[in-house]
Amino acid sequence: MSSFALARGSRISLILFLFATSFCVFALQSGDALMYLALARDFVLNGDWSSRDPYLYSLPNAELVWQHEYLSYLIFYAVHAVFGFPGLILLKTVLWGAVFLTVLRAEPRQRNESWLWIGLWVLAVLAGSFRFIERASLFSDLFCVLLVSWLLPRSRIDRGLLLRISLLFLLWIQVHPGFPLGWALVGLWTLWHLIHTPSFRDYKRLAWLSLPLALMFLNPLGWEGIVYPIRFALNEARTLKEFNFEWLPSYHPLFRFAPETLAFWALSGFASMIVIRERAWMDLRTWFALFAFVAATQSVRFVPWASFVMITAIKPWCELRGRRHFGVKLEYAALALILALSLKNFTTGYKSSSGQRLAHLGLDPKFFPETTTEFLRQRPIPGRLYNTHDFGSYLIWRKMTPIFHHGFVTDMRFYREEVAGVFQSQERFLELVRRHGWTMLLVEKHGAYRYFHRILSPLPDWKIVAEDESSYLIYYLPDSNNGRDESPQNSRSGQQ
Incomplete structure (x- = not known):
């Protein structure tokens, strides 16, 4: 490959990276990030590993489950202590930047120059942008994409892969309870190769896959930390799906005309047509893309990682047939437009389904009282x-x-x-x-x-x-003591 082609590919990849990153740099909107700071301040740094909630008057003996993400809280707290709120925005941008780099570096890298794949990249960024916020779930988003990028090119369990997966799951259970998604991805990979790769059926090697699971017991909650996300999905999540928008399925009427959801459905449609064109019904890449799609339809909070897993999985097939290139002037104009939009996002922000996202590095006043x-x-x-x-x-x-x-x-x-x-x-x-x-x-x-x-x-x-x-x-503030029904009884002292 000529140095000119390499330079062209690098320029396009850089523009795509800047485009995606420009959707991450905006004023902090996540209230959960402030809760992480408070939990690190009040529990972790004090060496208090209890589960009693000290913050509520409405539930005096409530349980506060926080130990399953303790390392996320410490990371957020340390970054905030050094850099303030700009540091939390930078942390989020770095984690999503790692996702973007993982997808751009996935093979075959020359597909980064394909206008079909560039279009899918734009759709994936738009689809996931509503969740580009400061949450512990950022780690699960990154780890899902990393795991897929590690598994796709491999057809055997070697020492390097086992070490990566083991360390990943050991870290995963300390920062966020999204690791069952990782179990499912490893399970899909294992099942596919058991069916299609005879040399994979070395059961002594397969037994080594229990090592990542064993290491996951090294968490503050032990066995409870491993089963926590399953219990949550079977109990609390059922109620949250009725009232909390981020737990609703992506096909819910509330999201029918949200631009991010429309981008996700468009991405899914194009991905389906590409799979049909390639007749790749039983390919491992199709299995991963289908799993990501199903997960995203069940909960809108999964759309970001699912979108990037989908375009990673189908990347080798994202090539325009027939006329392979547009005119040079048209290509430059399109790339200039993407770059201009990126610069606009960095300097003036952009509008999402949750409202205007401000291009500054503090708290967003529309989200905090x-x-x-x-x-x-x-x-x-x-x-x-x-x-x-x-x-x-x-x-x-x-x-x-x-x-x-x-x-x-x-x-x-x-x-x-x-x-x-x-x-x-x-x-x-x-x-x-x-x-x-x-x-x-x-x-x-x-x-x-x-x-x-x-x-x-x-x-x-x-x-x-x-x-x-x-x-x-x-x-x-009653005008007089008129005994209205709305008058609170047993008045208590104000906030401390």
């Missing part, structure tokens, strides 16, 4: 604070506890009856007001407020006292 929380700290009133789901982590990080709810609560009865139940009716809201002594409500401006507006409109004693881009702070 900074002004209202400061008002609450300075001017509380007697009673307790109600907070919506997304603000719990921020309040804990700001040490504004105890609170009503946060996203790490695993009591699904409480979630169904109180967290979701508060929106059912005015009667249910007033019942919970009396039960918990709420006199203050911290409500999302762009989400839950429409429910509270319907509930509170006939109750004039509930008044908005502060607001910012993300939230309303509502106080119970």
